[in-house]
Amino acid sequence: MPTQPLDTSKLRDLVSAATAAPSLHNAQPWRFCHDRASGALELRADLGRAMPHTDPDNRALHLGCGAALLNLRVAAAHSALHTETALLPDPADRDLLAVVHLTGTGRPDADLAVLFPAIARRHTSRHPFQDRPVPPAVQDALSDAARLEGARLVFPSKWHVEALLEHVRDVEGRDSAEPERLADVQRWTRTGAEAADGIPERAFGPSRRGGRAPVRDFAGRRAVPGRAAAVFETTPQLALLGTGRDRPDDWLRAGQALERVLLLATLDGLATSLTSHSLEHQDLRELARDPRSALGFVHMVLRLGYGPAGTATPRRPVDEVLEVR
CATH class of the missing domain: 3.40.109.10 (NADH Oxidase)
Known part of the structure; x- marks a missing residue:
């Protein structure tokens, strides 16, 4: 054509x-x-x-x-x-x-x-959400959106959510013993002067004073002047996004499905955040899938809910990422 x-x-x-x-x-x-x-x-x-x-x-x-x-x-x-x-x-x-x-x-x-208006509005929210479930009709629409891109989005049962939260606690304990991973985080987090990439301190969100939401604390042990503390939800609404196979083309399809879900969720008035923290470890990634579902390989854990929208993060200039030949 x-x-x-x-x-x-x-x-x-x-x-x-x-x-x-x-x-x-x-x-x-x-x-x-x-x-x-x-x-x-x-x-x-x-x-x-x-x-x-x-x-x-x-x-x-x-x-x-x-x-x-x-x-x-x-x-x-x-x-x-x-x-x-x-x-x-x-x-x-x-x-x-x-x-x-x-x-x-x-x-x-x-x-x-x-979905176009949601592109500018979608931001990862590291703030507390309400302890309020996402309605089944909205869950179904989000699952359909993932399916259109060749992936699956499933909402785990209560016991599975508990297991996923335990995986996050596990990996938080491992971080101090893996300085190379901490170096990756430090490379891409910005305190003080802001760059055109990475996560600036204004997007860290409040520190967790309570609750069980799987929100990664990018401040680590660094003090961030003026940073608030907050109680997060006790029953986070999680969803798992995955594919039946585990090859690079499947990862690209999963990425498209992920963004399609996030944009639709944004239009539906949901705040969203992502956690791949535990999935960065192969043993925990293998444990993330629900054996009772047809989801083969989990690539992302989504946290969905009703709460403050996320903070916009900087973007590289178009001239830096685009080549015309």
Whole structure:
């Protein structure tokens, strides 16, 4: 099919929307390359932003890049463009994660287009949520959103939530014995002066004075002047996102599903946060799945609820992540 020509302004708008996606420690491990001759827009891994100790197989890197790809598709649909996407199209070029063609024929995906306003509003919330369950109808809609991207979103039973919370407590205890992982966190957390990436101290949220929400404390043992303390929910509403297989293309699909779920949740008035803390350890990742479900491999634990929206985190300038050739 013919490719839709992209003017510079439209190209920058699409990439800007893509880069609003979440990524591990807000490292933003992506690059975009636009080929004027073919009109193709490539999504590439920025391996200089990989985390070899925390994410040795680049699973989380693929999840973040998949989320950026979903945002790109949403922005294209909002602009009445039809997208055709190929995942991992070149086995000889492992940094090339996806190629997107914006075709001049075909109908834009209206279900994606409606999500566009949520791109700017979606932020990870590290604040307490109300002890109020997410209605079953909303849960079903979020599960359907994940399924449309080739993944599954399941809401674990009470006993499974208890097990997941125990995994988080376990990994918090391991952190002090693994200085390499702590170094990854310290590399991407910002106290004082703010950068164009990472997690600034204004997005740390309050310290936990009570409650059991699995919210990672990015301050660690560092004192943050003026930081409040708060009691978090005692019964957090968790959801597990995963796929039936565990290959790089599955991680990219999971990332797209994750962002589609987050955008829909945002439109539905939910606050959201992500926790991959325990999933960064293979033994706990294997224990995360519910044996009573068909969910094969868990890639992310979502915390959903009603509460304050998250704080916006900085984004790299488009000129830094976009190459036109």
